[in-house]
Amino acid sequence: MAPPAQPGAQGGRGSKGPPARKLLCMCSLSLCLTYLCYSLMGGTGPGALRSPAGLRGSPAPRALRASPAPRALRSPAGLRASPATPAPPTRASNASRPGVSADAWLRTALAPGEVIAAPSGAFERDPQESSTTDEELSRAGSTTPDYGEKRLPQALIIGVKKGGTRALLEAIRAHPDVRAVGVEPHFFDRNYEKGLEWYRNVMPKTLDGQITMEKTPSYFVTNEAPKRIHSMAKDTKLIVVVRNPVTRAISDYTQTLSKKPEIPTFEVLAFKNRTLGLIDASWSAIRIGIYALHLENWLQYFPLSQILFVSGERLIIDPAGEMAKVQDFLGLKRIVTEKHFYFNKTKGFPCLKKPEDSSAPRCLGKSKGRTHPKIDPDVIHRLRKFYKPFNVMFYQMTGQDFQWEQEESDK
Numbered sequence: 001m002a003p004p005a006q007p008g009a010q011g012g013r014g015s016k017g018p019p020a021r022k023l024l025c026m027c028s029l030s031l032c033l034t035y036l037c038y039s040l041m042g043g044t045g046p047g048a049l050r051s052p053a054g055l056r057g058s059p060a061p062r063a064l065r066a067s068p069a070p071r072a073l074r075s076p077a078g079l080r081a082s083p084a085t086p087a088p089p090t091r092a093s094n095a096s097r098p099g100v101s102a103d104a105w106l107r108t109a110l111a112p113g114e115v116i117a118a119p120s121g122a123f124e125r126d127p128q129e130s131s132t133t134d135e136e137l138s139r140a141g142s143t144t145p146d147y148g149e150k151r152l153p154q155a156l157i158i159g160v161k162k163g164g165t166r167a168l169l170e171a172i173r174a175h176p177d178v179r180a181v182g183v184e185p186h187f188f189d190r191n192y193e194k195g196l197e198w199y200r201n202v203m204p205k206t207l208d209g210q211i212t213m214e215k216t217p218s219y220f221v222t223n224e225a226p227k228r229i230h231s232m233a234k235d236t237k238l239i240v241v242v243r244n245p246v247t248r249a250i251s252d253y254t255q256t257l258s259k260k261p262e263i264p265t266f267e268v269l270a271f272k273n274r275t276l277g278l279i280d281a282s283w284s285a286i287r288i289g290i291y292a293l294h295l296e297n298w299l300q301y302f303p304l305s306q307i308l309f310v311s312g313e314r315l316i317i318d319p320a321g322e323m324a325k326v327q328d329f330l331g332l333k334r335i336v337t338e339k340h341f342y343f344n345k346t347k348g349f350p351c352l353k354k355p356e357d358s359s360a361p362r363c364l365g366k367s368k369g370r371t372h373p374k375i376d377p378d379v380i381h382r383l384r385k386f387y388k389p390f391n392v393m394f395y396q397m398t399g400q401d402f403q404w405e406q407e408e409s410d411k
């Protein structure tokens, strides 16, 4: 059941390259140097990641090729924490600690590849809801029909946060050959010490031939996740829903704002120094969107052909089209088609049609599709410029042009 190769998916680990490869290596080096500067500054120094000046010296990656070099961002030794290094201390817990400001929580710098997570042992349900408890997770594993077996997942939706991961999971769950756990298990970032048996127990039961899935969007930015998933099963299929990183950052901020209305404005958080145009790439809302850097970590363990990139934008405008790709990738019959969706004007999003055995159509909850605050267009412009070289590199690495540069406006 080998997945069909994606465009440009042939250059797996260790592929040698033609001249284009050299160009990509140069671009990689340039991005890595920028990243090194950022790392050395600890995300706090006055020169931290000035966007995009720090990247100007780099040759602009050329137009998208059919055969990108997926390992192009391989960092020089020492640039990135080794995937084998122990999990760095987690940070998000500050938010819930008395006396720690929301600003501190939001701005806490992340080491390269660091988990953006709550403390080990804490769970997070998809922010459609609030937070998942241990009890809920065990319930998730026990409310499934009493036939079949619990199995470790063969496919994972690993990211990105606010990319459209819930919409994708709910749509693929409509397939009869897919069973998925509804909550986010956070096994490969927060609960790894609980062991694979714990993880298996969280999963629904499946019959032979059915695929077990889960989604935890923070895996994509978790340094240890690729190695851990690889050691569970090296043929695990990985799905990443990506979205314009500027819009994604605003969506991320909007979610935080909904829980903590006292936080500073997006404009304040986005910059280290607005006059100088210094983007604060240590802010997780911005850092998560540097997809090329995170992807590089995954390509050390998985060939590109084992990773499917779903467009978060297309998932809204053409859910059936994206679902066709997902089903092909998973080796499934195309059962989830346009017949399964309708566009809900009130919600402003596609929803799943009422299944025959259920009483209501399924739109995602209120936490999906929140109205974003209006952001200063100059800030949007600066962020676009900041992300552009990383986006271009991401297109080169994946062999897919997500066309984020063409978007006129952000929601």
Ligand SMILES: Nc1ncnc2c1ncn2[C@@H]1O[C@H](COP(=O)(O)OS(=O)(=O)O)[C@@H](OP(=O)(O)O)[C@H]1O
Binding pocket: 126, 127, 128, 160, 161, 162, 163, 164, 165, 166, 167, 217, 250, 251, 252, 254, 312, 315, 316, 349, 350, 351, 363, 364, 367, 368, 369, 370
């Ligand atoms: N069908 C449908 N219905 C509702 N929302 C949809 C849908 N498809 C994609 N989206 C977009 O998904 C965004 C939330 O992404 P995630 O589900 O990955 O968020 S989370 O990380 O799990 O919190 C969410 O982002 P916001 O609009 O910023 O809330 C939506 O734009």
